[in-house]
Amino acid sequence: SFRWQGFKLEEYLIGQPIGKGCSAAVYEAAIPFSRDRQGCAESSRLAGQGPALQRDHGSASQVAEEEPVEKHQPKEAFPLAIKMMWNISAGSSSEAILDAMGRELVPATGVALAGEYGAVAGRRKPVLGRKKLQPHPNIIQVIRAFTSSVPLLPGAFADYPDVLPLSLNPRGIGHSRTLFLVMKNYPCTLRQYLRESSPDVCLSTMMILQLLEGVDHLVRHGIAHRDLKSDNVLVEFDSAGCPWLVITDFGCCLADENIGLRLPFTTSYVDRGGNGCLMAPEVITASPGPGTVIDYSKADAWAVGAIAYEILGLANPFYGHGDSTLESRSYREDQLPGLPDRVPREVKQVIKMLLQRDPDKRLSARIAANVLHLSLWGESVLASKALKPDRMIAWLLCQSAAALLMDGLVDKSRVETKMKMCFLANLEYEDLWAAIFLLLAWRSRSE
Numbered sequence: 001s002f003r004w005q006g007f008k009l010e011e012y013l014i015g016q017p018i019g020k021g022c023s024a025a026v027y028e029a030a031i032p033f034s035r036d037r038q039g040c041a042e043s044s045r046l047a048g049q050g051p052a053l054q055r056d057h058g059s060a061s062q063v064a065e066e067e068p069v070e071k072h073q074p075k076e077a078f079p080l081a082i083k084m085m086w087n088i089s090a091g092s093s094s095e096a097i098l099d100a101m102g103r104e105l106v107p108a109t110g111v112a113l114a115g116e117y118g119a120v121a122g123r124r125k126p127v128l129g130r131k132k133l134q135p136h137p138n139i140i141q142v143i144r145a146f147t148s149s150v151p152l153l154p155g156a157f158a159d160y161p162d163v164l165p166l167s168l169n170p171r172g173i174g175h176s177r178t179l180f181l182v183m184k185n186y187p188c189t190l191r192q193y194l195r196e197s198s199p200d201v202c203l204s205t206m207m208i209l210q211l212l213e214g215v216d217h218l219v220r221h222g223i224a225h226r227d228l229k230s231d232n233v234l235v236e237f238d239s240a241g242c243p244w245l246v247i248t249d250f251g252c253c254l255a256d257e258n259i260g261l262r263l264p265f266t267t268s269y270v271d272r273g274g275n276g277c278l279m280a281p282e283v284i285t286a287s288p289g290p291g292t293v294i295d296y297s298k299a300d301a302w303a304v305g306a307i308a309y310e311i312l313g314l315a316n317p318f319y320g321h322g323d324s325t326l327e328s329r330s331y332r333e334d335q336l337p338g339l340p341d342r343v344p345r346e347v348k349q350v351i352k353m354l355l356q357r358d359p360d361k362r363l364s365a366r367i368a369a370n371v372l373h374l375s376l377w378g379e380s381v382l383a384s385k386a387l388k389p390d391r392m393i394a395w396l397l398c399q400s401a402a403a404l405l406m407d408g409l410v411d412k413s414r415v416e417t418k419m420k421m422c423f424l425a426n427l428e429y430e431d432l433w434a435a436i437f438l439l440l441a442w443r444s445r446s447e
C-alpha cells in the first residue's frame with residue numbers, strides 16, 4: 001500500500017529545517033504510520049500543514065515562531081527529507097512547475113511520479129523530455145515528487161521570507177504552488193562530514209571512488225550533473241562505518257533526450273550549469289557563438305578531482321580569494337598544490353589526471369575508477385610478473401564470486417561490496433587494460 005502513499009504534502013509530518021540552498025529549503029519528514037507515531041507526530045505537526053495556513057500573515061508568522069516543534073526528536077523519527085523548491089518564476093500550474101524544475105526529477109524512481117504526474121498514462125516522457133536515471137548506490141533517489149501549495153514551515157520568515165507567496169508574506173514574490181521532492185534523510189553532507197572528521201587515506205580513496213562511480217553512471221546515461229560540490233554530496237555510514245556517498249541536487253543537470261552531453265552554446269543566455277568555481281576548464285572558457293558546442297562528458301570528472309583535495313583533508317584549490325586560489329579558467333597544471341606524502345602515488349596520479357585542462361588528456365570517470373579499484377583491491381593481480389588476460393579473468397571471476405556472496409549472504413550494506421559490484425558490472429575490456437597500463441607505467445616510473 002505504500003506504493004500509493006506519500007503523494008500529498010498533508011500525509012507528511014514535517015520537522016526541523018535541515019538545509020537550504022539557492023533554490024530550495026529542505027526539511028526532515030516522516031509519514032506517520034502507527035497510532036503511536038501519529039500521537040508523537042501530531043505534537044510536532046507544523047503551522048504550515050494545519051489550520052495555520054489559513055491564518056493571516058501576522059498570526060501565521062507567530063505560529064511558525066511559536067509552534068512547539070520538538071527540537072530533540074531522534075533522527076530516526078524523521079527518516080525522510082522533503083525538499084521544497086522556491087517557485088518565483090514558474091507559475092503555479094503543475095505543468096509549468098514541472099517544465100521549470102523537471103531536472104530535479106532526473107533521479108526520481110518510476111513510482112515517485114505515480115501521483116499527479118503519472119495520472120495520464122504515457123505522459124511522463126513528453127512532459128519531462130529528460131532522461132531517466134537508473135538507480136545507483138552513489139546517486140540520490142527521489143522517492144516521491146508532487147506539487148502542493150506552499151505551506152508556512154519553521155524558519156520560513158527568517159530564512160526565505162522573499163520567496164514566500166503573497167498569502168504568507170505581503171512582500172513575498174513566490175508563487176502559491178511549488179514542487180516537493182521526498183528523499184531519504186541523510187545524516188550530513190560531505191562538507192559537514194569533512195569539517196568534523198579526517199578519514200584515513202584508504203577511506204578517502206573509497207570516497208573518491210564512489211564519486212567517480214556515481215559520475216560514470218551519469219555519463220553512461222548521457223547526463224552531466226554540472227553542480228558537483230561537497231554540499232551536493234550526502235553521506236551516511238555503512239555497517240562497517242565507511243562513509244557512503246550519494247550525489248544529490250540535480251537542479252542544474254544536463255539531461256536532454258536530444259543533445260546528450262554536447263550542449264550547443266550559441267549565445268551567452270545558454271545555461272552552462274551551476275557552481276562557477278568548479279566548472280571544468282572547457283566549460284568555463286567556452287565562448288558562445290554559432291557552432292560552439294560544449295562537451296560535458298568529462299566535466300563532472302574534473303570536479304571530482306577538485307573535491308578529492310577536500311576529501312584528503314586539504315582546501316579545495318579552486319575555492320577562496322587568496323593568492324593561492326586557482327581559477328579553473330586559467331590555472332596551469334603545475335600550479336596544483338601537492339598532496340601529502342601519506343597519499344598513495346596512484347591516488348595522486350589519478351587526481352592529477354582528473355584535473356588535466358585538456359579533456360582529451362583527462363581521465364574519464366570510468367578509467368579513474370578502475371585505477372582506484374585496482375589499486376585498492378587488485379594488488380594480487382597487478383603484482384604478477386607476466387600479467388596475462390587469462391590470469392586477469394580468473395581474478396575477475398574470483399572477485400565476482402566474492403562480491404556476490406558478500407552481498408547476498410553476509411552483508412548487503414557494505415560500501416566496499418557495492419563498489420566492487422559497480423566495477424565488475426561496468427567492466428569493459430579496453431577501459432580495464434587502460435587502467436592497468438597506467439598503474440604499471442606509474443609504478444615502473446617511480447621504481
Ligand SMILES: Nc1ncnc2c1ncn2[C@@H]1O[C@H](COP(=O)(O)OP(=O)(O)OP(=O)(O)O)[C@@H](O)[C@H]1O
Nearest residue numbers: 019020021022023024026081183184185186231249
Ligand atoms: N536528502 C537529504 N538529507 C539530508 N539533508 C539534505 C538532503 N537533501 C538536501 N539536504 C540538505 O539541504 C541542503 C540544500 O539542498 P540542495 O543542495 O538540494 O538545495 P538547492 O537549493 O538545490 O542547493 P543549490 O544552492 O546547490 O542549488 C543540502 O546542502 C543539505 O545540507
